[in-house]
Amino acid sequence: MSEKVYICSEKQLKDEGVKVVKGGKHAIAVIHHENNIYAVDNRCPHLGFPLHMGSSCDGILTCHWHHARFDLKSGGTLDPWADDVATYPVEVRDGEVWITPEPIDKQTVVKLKKRLKDGLEQNISLVIAKAVVGLVESGVAPNDIAKIGVEFGTKHRWNGWGSGLTILTAMSNILPYLDKNGKILALYQGLVHVARESAGKGTRFLLDPLPLNEEKEQPEISLLAKWYRKNIEVRDVQGAERVLLTAIKLGATTEQLSDMMMTAITDHFYMNIGHTLDFHNKAFEMMSKLQDENREYILTSLLPELSSATRSEESHSWQAPINLVEPLNNAFRTLENIEIKEEDGKNSSDIVDEDQVLEQLLSDDPVRTVELLMEALQNGKSPVRLAQLVTLAAAERVARFHVQNEFRDWDTVLHTFTHAHAVHQAIRRSTTPELTRAVFHGAMSIYLDRFLNIPSARMPVADKSSLQRKDPKEFLDLLDKQQQTDQAAKWVVNYLANGGGLNEFFNVLGHALLRENAEFHTFQMYEGAIMEHRIWQNEDSEIAKRAQQTILIAVSRYVAAHAPTSRETSHTAKIAIRLHRGERLFEE
Template sequence: MSELIYAGSLKKLEDVGAKVIKGGSHAIAVFVHEKQVYAVDNRCPHMGFPLHTGSLCDGILTCHWHHARFDIKSGGTLDPWADDIPTYPVHIKEDKVWVHPVPYNKVTIEKLRKRLREGLEQNLSLVIAKSVVGLMEAGFPANEIAKVGIDFGTIHHQSGWGSGLTILTAMTNVLTKLDKTGQILALFQGLVHVARESSGMGSRFLLGSLPVTDEMNTQSFEQLSEWYRHCVEVRDPQGAERVLLTTIELDFTNEQIADMMMTAITDHFYVNTGHTLDFHNKAFEILEQIGFEHRPYVLSSLLPGLGHVSRSEESHSWQSPVDLVKPLIEAFKKLPDILANASSIEETEVDEAPLVEQILSDDALKTVNMMLDALKNGVSPARLAQLVALAAAERISRFHVQNDFRDWITVLHTFTHAHALHESLRRSTTPELTRAVFHGAMSVYQDRFLNLPSARRPEPKDVEAEPQNPSELLEMMNKQQQVAESARWVVNYLARGGNISELFNTLGHALLREDAEFHSFQMFEAAMVEHEHWEIEDSELASHAQETLIIAVTRYLAGHAPTSREMPHIARIAMRLHRGEKLFEDE
């Protein structure tokens, strides 16, 4: 009996109808209903309102705050937006009522995973938030949480891979830059975007591979690659899917499949303003985290969108007043020989800073020739892509707020395309994929007018002073039109020796406390990852690049804040509920 909690005499309980007792760190509500005694957690699992003040009728306990309804016997809820309520064993002996404080229906990892899936299916943000908080606090791996969202989003969205899955992948990539609260917010935001994007969009059913025969061998991959390339060319996503699934069925390597898919989308210039290449890169990135057994649904989800993408070589701006198409086509003919010979030559020292400035210049044809020369001199395609990404980040760091606000997204597209290409070339290098480095450089060229006038790069002041408190930056971004001020703040912070990890965490919270739109998530992740690549170098260019990336992401986030902040408010509710706080009382 020492483990039991005395709730009172049965007669007194019958007189009062309901009573609250202490069950260790939580309160338990004891009810007498239709001559039976029931014990449940006194906190409504929806938002924590005390259930002893609710109504109990016909076996249904109703919370008076949001009218969530529960079966008093099992604790099960009738409302999908509420959770089941814990129920406790009741013992009656000699008119005395005792309650065992260990619930029948304990919360387990499997229940939280199931609840997360239900939250995605019903598009219920608070359910998703509570599931993420519970799983993270239980030590469940973050990539396993992301996997639930990826599995759901790649199946239950007929239009295939989109912004939601991209946000979830991007946020999974930067979890190491964030504290525990930031990690919860990052996963929650990604999962909610997946749920919203998938809501009402129908499910995808795989078409299946072509019949696989014993005669198929390595030679068949070349044939399948050509078929895939042709299907993408003629905008036939169904044919492309069957070919793709055949390569997976034949267990071709991820590098082979990536090369096949990337070749098809780089046959045309800067496809869909860079989104298509970025989505492909994100799909392969998330597979590295959740397992390549998910290839069929993840990779095939990229195909529905290929039927209606834009191809930049068909646009007027790529042909006039300067024809960029013909010179690029001529340059691309040289790439196979250049890359084949590059491995056999001794690398020549290339001054990379002037090359970055040339990419930013208004002489596109000279840029193409300098990039070809860099490859001939042993600069790897991945390194060249990294330099293009730096030039694209320079455009954002110099973007003047006198531009149309929507043009932030123009320079953002170029940067995220260049970053995705850099990551893709780090995995595998082909002449076909290298073409996209030139696509990216020409997009940087196209964006040149957005730096006229050019925003001034801030100069640090009072460098001997102590670094500022990062909370100052968050406070600054609580106001609109703080782009230049925020950039000056981070430059001073860096010059004074501020902790870079704390700064990244602060910038992460500046993003995650907002109802941010798709491109802001892209910007933060791309800047964080590109910065990490430059950290391993000790050079003047590397230092300049790191500062440029920080200025760029700070200015972009400041230019898109503040917002209404509904999403982080929901996450805070979930975190407070998990801690047992009372939401319904004044703070």
């Protein structure tokens, strides 16, 4: 218990109206109002303005900066965006005023979590930011912070899993590559996007699983998977939801659920330009982080999108001037009858030339691409490795995207890359013939993107004359200017050639993203690039060296092409960080 602090005589306080004293972490304002004495934290919890400069009327203290109002007795605010102000015990003894400089109602992790939920519900960015800062500084595990956003987003958006929860998952994945401020910004950006996307979208209520009579034989998971597949085929998402919840109730493993849901997706080609498979992959990644908690809400949140998802086999571009659907369907019939390898066979690397596969993926002969991929599988190549090569080819399309294309076409090559990345990550968890079909889907999308590399942007070469090691923060300065796409790629190549550290660059690249009002696809690009690069780093080969450089060029060009922005989203988080440090924003 803190020792009491003497303020002044009661008469003096009445005459002066307010006294400010140092107490604990912050100054405390002691206020005489309507024959009562109150003590509150002198920093307005909204943006830190001195409350002793405010005014009191009818028991309400009003801050004069943004007019936040507080009950003098409890510290409670009438304005949800402002937070409650801390109050302190007051004692009048023999005409002297004393306070105890320890808050009556201390800030706790429980309250910070509650405040984060408030921010999500009210869609108030500053409240979300301050809660995230407080939780991170209190040592709360990032997954526990993300969990609050997942629980909110999967329940309070009637049309289910979307870009917000995907961003939150992606940002959770890249936390190991960021410094503390970067971690705060990443979690904040993910949570803010969940709040924005859920605002006014209504609550989602779960259906019941199918009724089960213990005396009768319960359906096998394999049968439920068939039911689920048929429901998705005819876009009956309510029927699919009841089947899915029944499978969960019967104890289906996460792998069984993943196989069931991914099979239904890959029955069709490149659904919703790749977003559908990406969303499913991210949902299972988040479930893994949360140790399979909230499976019902997370997995059923994926279903609403499927009622109207586009199916690329129905689109003109997949049927003319070259019919891609027929050779793919022929390949998939063959795929049903070959043994799928989870890892490369002993001689597959000798039989299958990976450079040849990569060049074929980037060629203008899609039928031969399908044939070569099938030959590779028949010769013992694993779908996991082929998925990795397809993702590399998709990254090459981004790396070679020419700025003479329309700006919106950046999203076209991005969609192919993020779909391929999602397939690669998903197939590493569970390798099935059905999911392997998505490797072929990605390969065809790479073919369809070929004109976006005509003309082709040149791959930058390191400057041999430059021997000085670069400061990674120079990259941020570069991206303060527009149209630095090719300059960013050149900078990265020189940085690495001069011994620049990868970890430092990943962190700076993360800050280059997180300081912007980045749109959904830029978050996807950064996370996918970092994850794919890390996998290639584990391999010592010429193709691995090529892959790592290609991926870094691709992500650098994409991030640079989408910068700078007005940056007000990150500005809010930086305010929260500075307030937590006790900085005096109002003096600037």
